[in-house]
Amino acid sequence: MNDAAGSPQMRGAGLMVFVCIASVLVWIATRLPSTIALEIELGIGIGTVAVYGFLFLFLWYFARPWLVTAWKLDMFAAESQPTIFDRKHRKVYQLFTPLDGSADRGVNRFKPIQLQGAEYDWDRLTAEHRVELVTSGQTVSRIHRLVLVARDDPQPGEKHGRLLEEINVGNSMGLGENSVPMLWEHLRRFMEERGPGVPQGEALQAFARPKNLWQSLGVVGPFGPRFKDWRRDSRFVVIVALICLPITLPMNLLWGVCNWISHLTMRKTVWPQVVHERVGEALHQAQ
Structure with missing residues (x-):
């Protein structure tokens, strides 16, 4: 993920x-x-x-x-830093850029990144649905997150073991009150009941990495080469974009340019060898 x-x-x-x-x-x-x-x-x-x-x-x-x-x-960011669910070995791997910042020093900033990883036993992870209340002074909104909490074995006299890590799963921008429990149930079934990797009736994101500015415009919004796909899959978004054209068109153009620049400077990532040996190669067609 x-x-x-x-x-x-x-x-x-x-x-x-x-x-x-x-x-x-x-x-x-x-x-x-x-x-x-x-x-x-x-x-x-x-x-x-x-x-x-x-x-x-x-x-x-x-x-x-x-x-x-x-x-x-x-700018010069990692291609991805995934959380990998290994059903065969009942492990969860969290991959991330080097914590010492070495990947961002000197000429290393322009090279592929050798990701580091942390390994956790699935049976020692606890899922938590966390809600953060955010206010701007005029509006109030809630941010929902699915967090996997990893703890050590509790010592004598301790109610809970030592906190090892908290892993945020998924994108909080797309999660809500109902989707967080659904995401957790999907992960639980995948790891414990040999459930499918993709929920039934859903598909992996079909957007390929854009190769030019025109393709980036189609990735971030309907004003580009993927207008028909946006109209088919996100008709409401297209309608709002057309109604608010004086606002959405400049924003889409700005986001498209920034998206293109980000992909131009994006650096490839290399998984740790032990992860490759256990789960195989990464999939790059659709992410």
């Missing part, structure tokens, strides 16, 4: 956030000198100038971590 960033469609979302935040900061920075000059000319005083400067530094301080995170999500 791939992480969200491993999806061809989700590629570029982080870079798009980076562009939007950076554009706001650049706009503020370019407007700031003229605004300060006008305030001085009107005799407002040095206090107001200091307030403007403080507000800019305040925004920069809080926006910088978001800029760095959004940039790293898509």
Whole structure:
């Protein structure tokens, strides 16, 4: 099971956030000198100038971590960092980039990434449905996540064993109150009852890795070469996109460009040898 960033469609979302935040900061920075000059000319005083400067530094301080995170999500990022469910050996493997940051140093940033891995016994994992309440001041929403909690054997006098790791499964952007239990039940049946790898009636994501900008536009939205596929599989999305065309078209164009750039800079990943030996090769046709 791939992480969200491993999806061809989700590629570029982080870079798009980076562009939007950076554009706001650049706009503020370019407007700031003229605004300060006008305030001085009107005799407002040095206090107001200091307030403007403080507000800019305040925004920069809080926006910088978001800029760095959004940039790293898509620029020279790993192709995928999957969580692998090994039914034969009753194991779960979590693959990730080197924790020491060596893959992002010097010329290594342009090379394929040798993924590291952590192995967990399926029988020692506990599934948790976690809900996070998020508010913007005007609206309230809930983020649903499926988390597999790995713990060590409890020692004498301990109710629970030592926490080893928490594994987020799936993309929280696409999970809801009902889909989290359904996803867990699908995984449980696959591991314990020889259930199918793909739920009955569903298909793997058919989007191939885009090879040019035109294909990227079709991956992220209906304004591209896959319009018929979008109309067939996501008719409601297409209707909303056409109704809100003045908004959705520029956003689709921006996301498509960012998606293309992300795929251009994306780095291949290499699974640990022990994982290859146990579960075979990765599938790259549809992810």
